[in-house]
Amino acid sequence: MSLQKTGIPYLERVWNVTRGCSHCGPACENCYAERYAKRFCGRLKDYEGTFQPPPPFQGFADVNGWTGRVELLEDKLDEPLRTRKPARIGVCFTSDLFHESLPDEAIDRVFAVMALCPQQTFVLLTKRWKRMHEWFTSERPLREVREDIAYFAEHIGKIVWDQRGSERHNYFGCARIGDISNRRVFPGWPLPNVWLGVTAWDQPSFDEAAGYLLRTPAALRWWSYEPALGPVDCTRIPISGRGVESEPLIQVNALRRASVFAPHIDWIVAGCESGPGRRPAQNDWFRSLRDQCVEAGVPFYLKQSNADTFCLYNPAYVIEKPFLDGRQWLQIPEVRR
Numbered sequence: 001m002s003l004q005k006t007g008i009p010y011l012e013r014v015w016n017v018t019r020g021c022s023h024c025g026p027a028c029e030n031c032y033a034e035r036y037a038k039r040f041c042g043r044l045k046d047y048e049g050t051f052q053p054p055p056p057f058q059g060f061a062d063v064n065g066w067t068g069r070v071e072l073l074e075d076k077l078d079e080p081l082r083t084r085k086p087a088r089i090g091v092c093f094t095s096d097l098f099h100e101s102l103p104d105e106a107i108d109r110v111f112a113v114m115a116l117c118p119q120q121t122f123v124l125l126t127k128r129w130k131r132m133h134e135w136f137t138s139e140r141p142l143r144e145v146r147e148d149i150a151y152f153a154e155h156i157g158k159i160v161w162d163q164r165g166s167e168r169h170n171y172f173g174c175a176r177i178g179d180i181s182n183r184r185v186f187p188g189w190p191l192p193n194v195w196l197g198v199t200a201w202d203q204p205s206f207d208e209a210a211g212y213l214l215r216t217p218a219a220l221r222w223w224s225y226e227p228a229l230g231p232v233d234c235t236r237i238p239i240s241g242r243g244v245e246s247e248p249l250i251q252v253n254a255l256r257r258a259s260v261f262a263p264h265i266d267w268i269v270a271g272c273e274s275g276p277g278r279r280p281a282q283n284d285w286f287r288s289l290r291d292q293c294v295e296a297g298v299p300f301y302l303k304q305s306n307a308d309t310f311c312l313y314n315p316a317y318v319i320e321k322p323f324l325d326g327r328q329w330l331q332i333p334e335v336r337r
């Protein structure tokens with residue numbers, strides 16, 4: 001199977017290679033993945049064991065049915081290897097790759113697949129920034145990821161090769177078969193095609209998350225301010241000030257940014273909460289953040305904001321890709337590697 005398309009406007013595909021989660025802060029209160037899991041948690045259904053239906057009559061806002069079990073979906077591991085067309089791919093957007101229940105080995109394998117797909121851009125997002133930092137800064141991942149690459153070269157690579165069944169297709173959208181068989185593929189560390197992001201929803205969470213993010217090696221670091229639950233002043237944090245070169249795509253030299261000696265936040269995505277039980281954000285929070293981004297030259301993407309008035313056609317009170325002071329803010333870094 002190839003990767004799913006997605007409605008998340010700044011992504012083209014999603015790779016939900018893990019299943020299950022648990023709450024880890026106020027931003028999880030109205031988890032949309034949980035509402036989806038609730039529909040498929042019955043016996044022999046996808047979410048059996050990872051989601052327990054909550055008692056009835058609690059309303060959407062009180063749904064909290066994750067069991068805390070998180071599993072790696074082995075049958076989805078090779079999906080990026082089967083997707084030839086370059087895309088921006090969200091990784092584990094209905095779970096959390098750095099969840100405490102997921103063993104290090106599972107994370108290693110996900111990174112090994114990403115290493116084998118240099119034509120793809122993988123957009124990672126986590127609320128477990130401490131575990132993310134620990135995983136990246138311990139000694140083992142680099143060694144383990146290299147070993148997993150060799151494993152995939154021998155197994156998954158050959159499977160893809162056999163299914164295509166023709167020499168004409170010996171380049172299947174990721175690394176060349178010959179290269180991975182000879183174990184010559186290793187794009188460098190941190191992987192240049194992985195954008196590492198954290199979700200922070202207010203000032204205290206931003207201060208903590210950004211601290212970990214900036215100390216974690218990454219080709220590109222980004223921050224998701226969604227759901228926005230309080231104003232954030234990020235002027236104390238070194239968000240990038242290297243200039244906006246084109247719009248809406250902004251050129252970024254990923255290798256230059258990969259330096260651990262000059263860590264910056266390179267991209268900010270903002271949005272209010274949507275769905276039942278939503279907690280409204282103030283548009284002034286977005287306006288202030290937009291101004292900080294413009295000042296620092298950081299790409300800013302405003303995914304959604306509050307509608308000021310109720311309208312029958314928009315009962316959710318949310319406007320997708322809204323105008324803010326006369327224009328949309330849909331900036332995305334374009335990384336040249």
Ligand code: SF4
Nearest residue numbers: 021022028031094095
């Ligand atoms: S981390 Fe994400 S998927 Fe997990 S409970 Fe929180 S909002 Fe839901």
